[in-house]
Amino acid sequence: xSTPPTQCEISMxxxxxxxxxxxxxxxxxxxxxxxxxxxxxxxxxCGEGECGSCSVLMDGNLVNSxxxxxLQTQGSNIVTVEGLxxxxxxxxxxxxxxxxxxxxxxxxxxGILMAARYLLNRKPRPTLEDIREGLSGNLCRCTGYAxxxxxxxxxxxxxxxx
Amino acid sequence: MTSEQIIGKAVPRKEGWDKxxxxxQYIDDxxxxxxxxxxxxxxxIPRGIIRNITFPPHIPWDEFVIVSxxxxxxxxxxxxxxxxxxxxxxxxxxxxxxEPILLLAHSNRYLLRKAVDAVVIxxxxxxxxxxxxxxxxxxxxxxxxDNIFKTYLVEKGNVDSIWNDAAYIVEGEYTTExxxxxxxxxxxxxxxxxxxHGITVxxxxxxxxxxxxxxxxxxxxxxxxxxxxxxxxxxxxxGKEEYPSMIAGHAALLAMKSGxxxxxxxxxxxxxxxxxxxxxxxxxHRTAVDRNGKILGGEIDFVIDGGAYATLSxxxxxxxxxxxxxxxxxxxxxxxxxxxxxxxPPHGAFRGFGAPQSLFAMELHMERIAAAVxxxxxxxxxxxxxxxGQTTTTDQVIREPIDxxxxxxxxxxxxxxxxxxxxxxxxxxxxxxxxxIGIAAFLHxxxxxxxxxxYLASVVGVEGLPDxxxxxxxxxxxxxxxxxxxxxxxxxxxxxxPYEDVEMAQPDTETVPNSGPTVASxxxxxxxxxxxxxxxxxxxxxxxxxxxxxxxxxxxFLAACRKYVAEHGELKSWARYEAPPDIFWDDQRYRxxxxxAYAWAVYIAEITLDxxxxxxxxxxxxxxxxxxxxxxxxxxxxxxxxxxxxGIGYALYEKVVWNNGRMQNGQMTNxxxxxxxxxxxxxxxxxxxxxxxxxxxxxxxxxxxxxGPAPAIVNAVADxxxxxxNSIPLLPEDIFSVVSAAAEEADHVPQGVR
Ligand code: FES
Ligand code: FES
Numbered sequence: 072x073s074t075p076p077t078q079c080e081i082s083m084x085x086x087x088x089x090x091x092x093x094x095x096x097x098x099x100x101x102x103x104x105x106x107x108x109x110x111x112x113x114x115x116x117c118g119e120g121e122c123g124s125c126s127v128l129m130d131g132n133l134v135n136s137x138x139x140x141x142l143q144t145q146g147s148n149i150v151t152v153e154g155l156x157x158x159x160x161x162x163x164x165x166x167x168x169x170x171x172x173x174x175x176x177x178x179x180x181x182g183i184l185m186a187a188r189y190l191l192n193r194k195p196r197p198t199l200e201d202i203r204e205g206l207s208g209n210l211c212r213c214t215g216y217a218x219x220x221x222x223x224x225x226x227x228x229x230x231x232x233x
Numbered sequence: 234m235t236s237e238q239i240i241g242k243a244v245p246r247k248e249g250w251d252k253x254x255x256x257x258q259y260i261d262d263x264x265x266x267x268x269x270x271x272x273x274x275x276x277x278i279p280r281g282i283i284r285n286i287t288f289p290p291h292i293p294w295d296e297f298v299i300v301s302x303x304x305x306x307x308x309x310x311x312x313x314x315x316x317x318x319x320x321x322x323x324x325x326x327x328x329x330x331x332e333p334i335l336l337l338a339h340s341n342r343y344l345l346r347k348a349v350d351a352v353v354i355x356x357x358x359x360x361x362x363x364x365x366x367x368x369x370x371x372x373x374x375x376x377x378x379d380n381i382f383k384t385y386l387v388e389k390g391n392v393d394s395i396w397n398d399a400a401y402i403v404e405g406e407y408t409t410e411x412x413x414x415x416x417x418x419x420x421x422x423x424x425x426x427x428x429x430h431g432i433t434v435x436x437x438x439x440x441x442x443x444x445x446x447x448x449x450x451x452x453x454x455x456x457x458x459x460x461x462x463x464x465x466x467x468x469x470x471x472g473k474e475e476y477p478s479m480i481a482g483h484a485a486l487l488a489m490k491s492g493x494x495x496x497x498x499x500x501x502x503x504x505x506x507x508x509x510x511x512x513x514x515x516x517x518h519r520t521a522v523d524r525n526g527k528i529l530g531g532e533i534d535f536v537i538d539g540g541a542y543a544t545l546s547x548x549x550x551x552x553x554x555x556x557x558x559x560x561x562x563x564x565x566x567x568x569x570x571x572x573x574x575x576x577x578p579p580h581g582a583f584r585g586f587g588a589p590q591s592l593f594a595m596e597l598h599m600e601r602i603a604a605a606v607x608x609x610x611x612x613x614x615x616x617x618x619x620x621x622g623q624t625t626t627t628d629q630v631i632r633e634p635i636d637x638x639x640x641x642x643x644x645x646x647x648x649x650x651x652x653x654x655x656x657x658x659x660x661x662x663x664x665x666x667x668x669x670i671g672i673a674a675f676l677h678x679x680x681x682x683x684x685x686x687x688y689l690a691s692v693v694g695v696e697g698l699p700d701x702x703x704x705x706x707x708x709x710x711x712x713x714x715x716x717x718x719x720x721x722x723x724x725x726x727x728x729x730x731p732y733e734d735v736e737m738a739q740p741d742t743e744t745v746p747n748s749g750p751t752v753a754s755x756x757x758x759x760x761x762x763x764x765x766x767x768x769x770x771x772x773x774x775x776x777x778x779x780x781x782x783x784x785x786x787x788x789x790f791l792a793a794c795r796k797y798v799a800e801h802g803e804l805k806s807w808a809r810y811e812a813p814p815d816i817f818w819d820d821q822r823y824r825x826x827x828x829x830a831y832a833w834a835v836y837i838a839e840i841t842l843d844x845x846x847x848x849x850x851x852x853x854x855x856x857x858x859x860x861x862x863x864x865x866x867x868x869x870x871x872x873x874x875x876x877x878x879x880g881i882g883y884a885l886y887e888k889v890v891w892n893n894g895r896m897q898n899g900q901m902t903n904x905x906x907x908x909x910x911x912x913x914x915x916x917x918x919x920x921x922x923x924x925x926x927x928x929x930x931x932x933x934x935x936x937x938x939x940x941g942p943a944p945a946i947v948n949a950v951a952d953x954x955x956x957x958x959n960s961i962p963l964l965p966e967d968i969f970s971v972v973s974a975a976a977e978e979a980d981h982v983p984q985g986v987r
Contacts, residue, residue, distance in 0.1 A: 111262035112255020114467075116417045117501045121901035124417055152255035165253040169245060172867035175875065176713030177252030178259060178418040178467025207910035210901065212415050212468050213713045215878030216909040218871055 083147050085110070086154030092141070100139040101125045104151060112152035112181045116210065123209030126182040127151045133189040133208075152181035155188065164188060164226040171222035175213035182209050187223045196227055239726045240929050243867040247717035247737060248465070257465045260421040260437045265494040268423070269298070270342045271487040272497065274335035274352045275507060276327035279361035279576040279894035280375065283325055283334065287353045297348060298491040300336035300483075305490055308453030312478050313446055316382075319542035319579065321451055321482045327356070328375065329541035329578045330895035331507035333479070338487045338495050361576035363894050365515050365538050368573040375541070376574035382539050383547035383572045385554045387626055387823050390565030395530040399521035401605045407518075407594035408960040409943075411889040412511040412882070413896075414583050415906055416712075418467020420477065420508060421498035424484035431458025432485045437466045438477035440750035441708045445742045447478035448485055463740040466712040470879070471582030473712065474752055475545055476508045505899035509581025510889060512537040512549055512572075516557065516594030526606040526616045530565030533557045535591050539572045540579035546572035549580075551682050552753075553587025555827045556940075558626040559595035560637055560676040561617040566626050577894040582752060584876065585939035588677060589883065593961065596673040596944030600951065610672050610948070611650075614641060618674070627827045633922055635833050640857060640920065641674060644835035647918060648855040653839065661953070667842045668852075671949030673941040674835045678828030679933025680755040683818035686829070690810050691749035693763035695724060695771050697804030701791030702734040703771060706805075707748040709760050710740050713875075714935055715868035716756050722864055723761045723928045727768035730787055746807065754933025757864060758830065761928035763808040770806030830932040834858035836877070836941035839913075842953040847965035847972070849885050849950055851913040858937060859920040862930035866919075869934055873917045876938025882906045884943040888962045 078093045085108060092107045101118075104110045104127070116122035118137050125136040128150040156162050161169070164187055174180040183206065190197055190205035197205065202223045203216070211219060251257040286301075288294050302310050302322035312319045323334045335352060339345040362373050368380045376382065396402065422436035431454050438444055441461040448459045461481070466473060480497055487495040499507070520531035535557050539546030554570040603613035618637035624630050645651065650670055657668040680686055694706035705724050711717045721735040728735075738745050748760050774797070775781040781793035797804045818825035839853040856873050863869045886905045890897040898904045921930075943961050951958050954968065956975035 105262075110255075111258070114259070114418070115261070116419075117901045119501070119900065119902060122417060156254055161250070161253060169249045169253050170243075172243075172246075172871045174246070174249060174252045175715075175871055176416070176418070176466065176468040177248070177257050178416075180252050181255045184253065203909045207908040210417060210906060210908065212417055212470070212879070212906065213875045214871055215874035215876075215915055216912060217874040217915050218867070220909065 079142065081141050081145050083144050083149055085149045086151060094141045096140060096142040098141045099137055100141055100144055101136040103141050104136060110151050110153050114178055114181055116178070121210070123186060124179055124182040126185040126209065128185055128189060133186055152184050155184060163229045164191065167226035167229060168219070168222040171218045171225055173214060173219040173222035179209060179211040183211065183219055187226065190223065191227060191230065195231055197223065199224065239722045239732050240864055241862065241866070243865060244718060244722060244732045246715060247721055248711060259418055259467050260423060260435060260464045261498045263423060263435065263464065265423065265425065268494040268496055269338050269340045269491065270345050271336060271338040271484055271495045272345050272349045273333045273483060274337065274349050276323060276330060276332040276334055278327065278356050278358050279330050280328055281326070281356035281358040283323065283327065283354060284357050285355040286335065289351050289353060292348045292351050296339060298338040298487055300486045300490055305486055306451065307489065308451045311450060312482060313450045314443070314475055314478070314544055315547060316543040319544060321479065329576050330893065331578050333483065336483050336487050338491055361894060363575050363577060363891065365513070365536050365573055368538070368575050375576060380574045381571055382543045382574060383550055385551065385570040385823055387554060387566065387568040389563065389626055389628055390530060392530045392532060392565040392567045395521045395565050398523070399529055400524035401522045403520045403522060403598070403602045403605045405518045405598045405601050406959060407516045407597050409514045409590045409593055410962055411513050411580065412583060412887050413505055413889060413904060414470040414472030414510070416468025416470060416472055419499045419501060419504040420473065420480055421496070422477065422480045422484040423494055423496045424481065424488035425494040426485065426488040426492065431460070432488065433460040433462065434481045434485060435462045435464050436477055436481060437473055438463055439469045439473045439710050439712060439752060441710070441740050441742050442747045443475065443750060444478045444481045447482060451482045452485055452489060461742045463710050466710060469712040470584045471586065471752065472509060474582035474750065476581065501901060502899045505904065506896045507578060509579060511583040512539060512546065512580040512587065512590065514553070514590035516591055518594060518598045520598065520602060522602055522606060526602065526608050526613050528561060528563060528617050530563055533566070533568045535568065535570040537572050537587065537590065538575050538577070538580060540575060540577040542579045544579040545581050549582065549587040551587070552678070553591040555627060555678065555682060556588040556676070557591035557595060559592060560619050560674050560833060562619045562623045563626055568626060575894070577891070584879065585936045586753065588936065589940050589943065592675045592940045593944045596675065597947060597959065600948050611641065611645065614672070614674050625827065628824045629826050635859065635922060637674065637833060640833060640859060641835050644837050644855055644857040647857060647916065648837040648839065648853065650837060665844045667844060667953035668840070669842070669949040669953035670837060670839045671945045671947070671952060672835065672837055673945035673948065675940045676831045676833050677754065677933065677937040677940055679758045679830045679832060680828055681753050683825065683827055684820055686759060686810055687812045689749045691760065691763060692746035692807055692809050693748045693760060693767050694746050694805055694807050695764065695767040697771055697794040697798050699795065699798050701795040702736065703728065703730070703794070704736045704738050705764055706738045706745045707760060707764070708740045708742065708745045709748045709756050710751045714872060715865060716751065718868060719757050719864050720761060720764050723764045724768045726929065727765050728772055728790065730790060734787070754935045754937065757931040758927035758933050759810065761931055763810060765928045767806045767808040770808065771804060774804060774806060830861065830927065832858060832860045832932050832934060832937045834937055834941055836945045838942065838945040838949050840946060840949045840953060842950055847968040849963065849968070851881055851946060854913045854915045855918070856915060856938060856941070857918045857920070859922050860934045860937065861927060861932035862921055863919050864929065864931050869919065870917045872934050873938045874915045877915045877942050878907055878912055880939050880942025881912060881946065884946040884961050885963055888964055
């Protein structure tokens, strides 16, 4: 067996706060978020980049945190589901997902929310096709996606009505 | 929200806020002080004798907790369920790949993984069997004396008398493959043990009392020393009905041996390869039909592959058997059904529970009958639909005023069926992208089969809280379907309280009664009805106490409840299931009222088949159903769209690749379920007839939408391709092989045989 690698020190901004963690360089961002920072809203569904449950925003891009070694996150800005709502109020997207029935068992929900947030950030008025494409990296076994797509469309309407 | 607006309204999901903020705690989100991790060493072969187990020296084994079958099981080495044939850990022999043999635990998960891989197990392999046919021919007896877990015989009328009168005798054989439940949250449990409290497990599960019973026997502990708590559960679909007892057992044994809390969470591959799937099936039909297309009677032979242990196969078989005749009237019928053993991991509960398999066969067979008689898909169904007053295959009289022809007409209208069919006929003459539209009509029984509910004798409680609000006490679990929301609505409506004044107790065997397993589309109808009567009990107690009068307001109720709880210490009301007096079921002869109520449906799928790539896309989907009162329109629609999506996956995407009884594609990369980009608009419609059995007229809804999509789609694909298909799944390679085989045969067979 090779000697275990030494830990590295990583600083990043997570949900608006500066964080420093010590972890093995190849530790997955997913595990660091969940275990070091106790951000358990980030879920593991497959561990291989297929299900999107572990989706977070990294410097504004949508990434699967199970595929990102912590080494790559030095100095980055990470947003997880816990960073969507500030304070007790839900953000419009979360509220729309709730209203439209887009969260059933809820395990895919954090990832879906991040993918939808990313889509709406880039495209505030997405078409249904945009939404279906934009969410196609996030598996949901419960809903058949219909009510999730409704929710994203509804969130777009509500956000643009600001 | 005022009380009259609760039933039938889209109140917010009870646990919704936690789910959209990421605060909901699933099992893997929970840690405990001193907690270590557990893992399972499994068999690599399908069948054989364990000769030797060695622990190579490069692992520091003294740091590990190790549990084996022979030394570390305080009670019986069993996961008790129906037949008690499945060991918790293989003891000397293995009967399927991935069978648990040893348990290991350590605080370091990475080292644990290495240790699992390091254990060397030597076997004397025994010959194994993997298909229904191999099991039937008994070259190897791997279970009991004949490889048969269970058989049923349903006989109605005298089927032997009809064949001479038949204008047509139509035969067919249909098969379905395994399907993975693929909940997005993998299975997981945490167990903790101390000698004064006994064992406690927390986990992702559907049926707390199944786990409770299994742990009592395995750990040799009395009832009050076993506690099972459901944590937020990230999807289940039947896949967390029976297997969680196994995982809980493993975690419990490790916790008892180590004295520390032990967490076992499967990764995706372990979950997919080792836990249950939908039973593969084979259905043979032989049907006598008169010249007008009326069914005179027939024989159905239904077989499911149960895998290596009996687990729930007998019950899955039962539901499949009773649904095998579809929503049609059979004057004479004989259904022979059996569940057989193979050396695959046990197949188990999955939404629909046997019915999707036998209904798939029925709905394909109807097309074959229509073709033989020379009438349309619509006409053949209308001529044979069950009518009120007629009897099902088990002689149950249909008492509901269901009009299936009208339901079908409405679905045809919603899907624009006839116009599309005409259009496609023209289009398909020239296009290589063939379009077609297919129908499935079906029914789904709500609640346990036959005397099941009577045996379960479920109990539900409602309690008044010190602040005057109420809490519902059930072991019925939430895993996305909306159990918490719907049962709260029922309690609120019954008590004329706002929805917000009702809370749901966490399913915890220490505090909630056994309201039965959360399966079989029974929660809204059966448990809901009990919640209604328990809530009435609370109201009656308060009325009788004198501090509340009939025309109370919310504030009056809260005050009266507060006062009662303050004076008496507690206010609780219980309701126990009592079978309606007119329900009769004969378990021996399999006759009578199989279900208290049925949901009815017609689904229509519109597809495109690309003859260059052999891919099928579903372009439009109409799901029309009668499910009694719709308690919550948003949740109900969500149940249907989710079920239809799983049904589309079952038909066109999801294929388990087996190799010597082991799933080879146990990853989301190569076992493909539909994404948001793959699915059509799923248009959901409800008819409401009302039903006397459930709370406020609700029937079951959860499983129904799994039954219809596969046959509707395959009927459409057959029409588009101009060939018959008899099996699912239909991935492009499957379509290709059927189409090319048919083209080859067309050289020998005269045209016109479809
Ligand atoms: S866990 Fe990262 S994509 Fe599935
Ligand atoms: S809500 Fe259950 S997986 Fe999406």
